[in-house]
Structure formats: C-alpha cells, structure tokens
Amino acid sequence: MRVLLLEDDLMIGEGLSRTLAEEGMSVDWVRHGSEAEAALLDGGHAIVLLDLGLPDAEGFDLLKTVRNRGIDVPVLIITARDGLDHRVTGLDLGADDYLVKPFETRELLARMRAVLRRRAGSATSRLVAGAIELNTETHELSYADIVQVLPAREYALLHALMERPGRILSRSEVEGRIYGWGEEVESNAVDALIYSIRRKFGKAIIFNVRGAGWMVAKS
Numbered sequence: 014m015r016v017l018l019l020e021d022d023l024m025i026g027e028g029l030s031r032t033l034a035e036e037g038m039s040v041d042w043v044r045h046g047s048e049a050e051a052a053l054l055d056g057g058h059a060i061v062l063l064d065l066g067l068p069d070a071e072g073f074d075l076l077k078t079v080r081n082r083g084i085d086v087p088v089l090i091i092t093a094r095d096g097l098d099h100r101v102t103g104l105d106l107g108a109d110d111y112l113v114k115p116f117e118t119r120e121l122l123a124r125m126r127a128v129l130r131r132r133a134g135s136a137t138s139r140l141v142a143g144a145i146e147l148n149t150e151t152h153e154l155s156y157a158d159i160v161q162v163l164p165a166r167e168y169a170l171l172h173a174l175m176e177r178p179g180r181i182l183s184r185s186e187v188e189g190r191i192y193g194w195g196e197e198v199e200s201n202a203v204d205a206l207i208y209s210i211r212r213k214f215g216k217a218i219i220f221n222v223r224g225a226g227w228m229v230a231k232s
Contacts, residue, residue, distance in 0.1 A: 014169050015190055016125075017058040018042045019049050019075070020091070021067050025114075029062070032118050037152060037165030039193035046070020053079050057189040058086055059176075060125055063108070065092040065099070073106055080107035087128045091121070126150060133176060142178035143232045145218060147171055156214045163210075166191060170206050174219065174229045183226040203227075 016033055020026040021044045030040045043052045046069040053061065053075060065072030076088060087109045092099070095113045103111050109128045112121060126138055126149055133140070138150040146155040152168045154161055163171065169191040174182060182190070184203055192198050199205075207219055207227065220228050 014059045014172050015039045015041065015057055015193060017052055017061045017086075019052070019062065019067060019072070020044065020064045022064075029118075029121075032122075034165075036122065037163075037168045039169070039191060041193045044068075046075070049075055050078060053086075054082070054084065056084070056086070059190070060087045060089060060128060062121075062125075063088055063090050063092075065090060065094055065103075073102060076103070076106045076108060087132050089121075089124060089128055091116070140172065140175040142175050142229045145171075145175065145229060147175050154214070156218055159214050161213055166206055167210050170203070171210065171229075174227065178229050179231040181222050181226045181228045187227065 014037070016038050018026060018029055018033075018040050020029065020042065023044075026042050026044060030042050033040045041052065041058070043049050044067070046067040049067055049070055063072050063076065067075075072090065072092070076090075079086070079088070088107065090103045090108045090111045091114060092111075093114045100111045109131070110124050112124055129149070130138065138148055140147040140149060144156055147153075147168075148155075149172065152163050154163050154168075154171060170187060173187060173190040187203050188198050192202075207221075211218060218229070220230065222228060
C-alpha cells in the first residue's frame with residue numbers, strides 16, 4: 014500500500030516513513046508546499062497523511078484544491094493545531110479524520126486502518142474475497158485451510174487486489190500500489206511476489222488474465 018506523507022519536520026517525517034515501511038507500506042514523503050499539490054494530484058496513493066503547516070503552503074488550501082478537483086483519496090490530517098475550529102474546518106473541507114500531534118504510532122496506524130475500512134464499507138480489520146481473508150491489522154492471510162503472516166511486499170500486493178475483488182489490476186497499477194517514488198522495480202518483481210504467494214497458498218488464489226493483469230475472485 015502506498016502512502017503519501019506531507020510533513021515538513023525532518024525527525025517526524027523520517028520516523029513515520031520508517032514505521033510505515035515496517036508495516037509493509039511504501040511511503041512517498043514530501044516536505045515542501047511547492048511539491049505537495051503535484052504529489053496530491055499524481056494519484057496512486059491509498060491514503061494521504063497531511064500536515065497543515067507545510068512551508069509555502071496551507072494544508073487546508075491543498076485539501077480544498079484536491080476535493081474541488083474531484084479527487085477522493087482518503088486524507089488523514091496530522092497536525093499540532095488542536096483547536097476545535099481547525100478540526101471542524103478540516104473535516105468540513107473533506108478530511109476523513111484529524112489527529113493532533115504528538116500522537117502514538119499505534120493510534121496513527123489504527124486511525125489509518127479505520128479510515129480505509131470506512132472507505133471500503135467494512136466495520137472490521139478484515140478484507141474478504143470469496144475464500145480469501147486478509148487481516149489488515151496482523152497481515153495474516155487465510156486461504157484453503159492455510160494461515161500465514163505475509164511479508165510486507167506480499168501483503169501490499171494482496172491488499173491491492175482485495176480492495177476491489179473481481180477487478181483486474183495491470184502490472185503498472187500493481188507496481189504503483191506497492192512501490193514508492195524512486196524505488197527501483199525489477200521487471201519480474203511482481204511475478205516473483207505472485208509466485209511466492211501461490212507457492213504458499215496454491216495457484217488459484219490469484220488469477221492471471223493474459224495480457225491484462227491479475228485479480229482475485231469476488232466469490
């Protein structure tokens with residue numbers, strides 16, 4: 014899962030990038046307002062973590078621009094601004110949640126999961142597609158009486174496919190969901206991940222649609 018982090022503080026940005034990477038996410042980190050709008054409009058991110066106080070940009074303005082352009086990517090505001098008016102403004106402009114600094118990493122991760130669950134129309138930390146069940150909190154995959162915790166990249170790939178069961182994701186779409194900016198992606202990287210997942214759970218867990226990409230079945 015790709016995350017866009019808009020955060021100017023070096024220490025916070027480095028810490029969050031490291032923590033999210035340990036959770037199996039690819040993080041695109043932007044520190045300046047001049048880059049932030051382009052990053053938001055670029056697309057391909059599952060969720061945006063938005064600090065309101067970027068240099069040369071106001072976070073509320075960025076959020077308003079994104080929503081006015083019809084971009085509905087989930088946005089979680091992370092900020093030191095703790096006033097009620099700020100919280101109300103952020104939510105009214107289209108943020109999905111608002112978290113005040115300082116915060117515990119566990120709470121941030123839980124808020125992110127909750128935002129993504131709401132967007133997916135789910136009340137639990139589980140993605141289900143037919144006989145496949147993926148726990149988004151523990152990264153545990155259950156299929157064909159086999160239960161295993163997936164490594165970070167394999168989890169990211171299954172998460173991308175299971176967000177919309179029955180929809181085909183092309184190679185470029187899969188790569189865009191699990192690799193961040195500047196990461197060198199080998200030509201067979203996705204194939205290697207799929208091979209590893211099939212070796213553990215069986216070939217039928219992921220369907221290959223020749224010339225189009227991959228999918229998991231709805232039922």
